[in-house]
Amino acid sequence: MHNFIKCFIREEYGVWRCITPGTVLLPTGRIQVTAGIVLVRGTPFMNVEVAKLLDDHYEKNQSA
Secondary structure (H helix, E strand, O other): OHHHHEHHHHHHHHEEEEEEOOOEEEOOEEEOOOOOOEOOOOOHHHHHHHHHHHHHHHHHHHHO
């Protein structure tokens, strides 16, 4: 997730804009994103709430 989050800019809490293509492997499968896509918390992408995962990872690293 650490490298995957670098593919995004956080526009605000729960809103992430992809700036470069990226891939992450999750227990549920592989997620691929393309530049320009906007992920919003509460809206699944490929059956995964990716924006929540990004928020959780972001917040975890801000408090570390």
